[in-house]
Amino acid sequence: MSIAENIAAIEQTLHGTAARLVVVTKTHPVERLREAYAAGARLFGENRVQEMAAKQPELPADVEWHQIGQLQTNKVKYLAAFVHTVQSVDSLRLLLELDKHAARHQRVINGLLQFHIAQEETKTGLSLPEAEAILQAPEYQNMRHVRLTGVMGIATNSPDEAVVRGEFQQLKQHFDYLKERYFAASEAFREISMGMSADYPLAVAEGSTLVRVGSAIFGSRG
Ligand SMILES: *Cc1c(COP(=O)(O)O)cnc(C)c1O
Numbered sequence: 610m611s612i613a614e615n616i617a618a619i620e621q622t623l624h625g626t627a628a629r630l631v632v633v634t635k636t637h638p639v640e641r642l643r644e645a646y647a648a649g650a651r652l653f654g655e656n657r658v659q660e661m662a663a664k665q666p667e668l669p670a671d672v673e674w675h676q677i678g679q680l681q682t683n684k685v686k687y688l689a690a691f692v693h694t695v696q697s698v699d700s701l702r703l704l705l706e707l708d709k710h711a712a713r714h715q716r717v718i719n720g721l722l723q724f725h726i727a728q729e730e731t732k733t734g735l736s737l738p739e740a741e742a743i744l745q746a747p748e749y750q751n752m753r754h755v756r757l758t759g760v761m762g763i764a765t766n767s768p769d770e771a772v773v774r775g776e777f778q779q780l781k782q783h784f785d786y787l788k789e790r791y792f793a794a795s796e797a798f799r800e801i802s803m804g805m806s807a808d809y810p811l812a813v814a815e816g817s818t819l820v821r822v823g824s825a826i827f828g829s830r831g
Pocket of ligand 1: 633821823824
């Protein structure tokens with residue numbers, strides 16, 4: 610199946626749900642991104658800063674670029690001029706850096722708090738107390754150029770559906786709690802980024818608003 614056919618098939622499963630598709634374009638050359646764009650995709654996700662910064666000028670300006678991989682503070686300057694959402698916010702330090710650089714470009718960068726929901730030790734992300742410590746910090750409350758718009762998580766890579774479903778439910782619970790406790794007045798805080806090629810239908814059933822899908826569109830990254 611072609612990129613366009615794969616995107617159409619995924620869009621069909623998302624139709625009538627709250628979820629939008631982030632096409633994960635990491636490792637793929639610009640021509641394949643153009644194909645995805647021609648098929649209607651507008652939200653693109655990359656996990657390496659340099660790669661995103663190199664591709665961004667090659668695509669139309671209405672692409673929403675999402676940073677989905679861990680972001681080091683010293684790399685923020687390479688994407689501050691254009692990134693729409695940093696889905697991998699895992700520290701107050703990163704938020705401060707995003708705020709500083711976004712201010713220089715007179716823009717606002719969206720951020721998702723990334724939670725550790727998987728059983729695997731290696732997957733990064735915040736615990737709920739860590740996230741609350743960020744939200745209660747005076748420095749956070751003074752930020753004017755970053756806006757938190759929701760949460761993100763990566764489930765365990767497991768064929769056990771009950772495990773994966775439980776992790777999605779946990780992320781949804783974190784979202785609901787933070788929404789009520791810190792963002793009740795914020796319409797912008799509404800995103801739950803969860804679900805990848807292997808598990809996005811399950812994530813959508815559990816309330817995902819952003820699915821991040823790569824290999825189901827482009828084939829395996831080899
Ligand atoms: C690579 C990646 C994806 C997409 O994974 P696929 O299995 O190819 O759909 C989603 N989220 C994150 C954070 C990734 O790094």
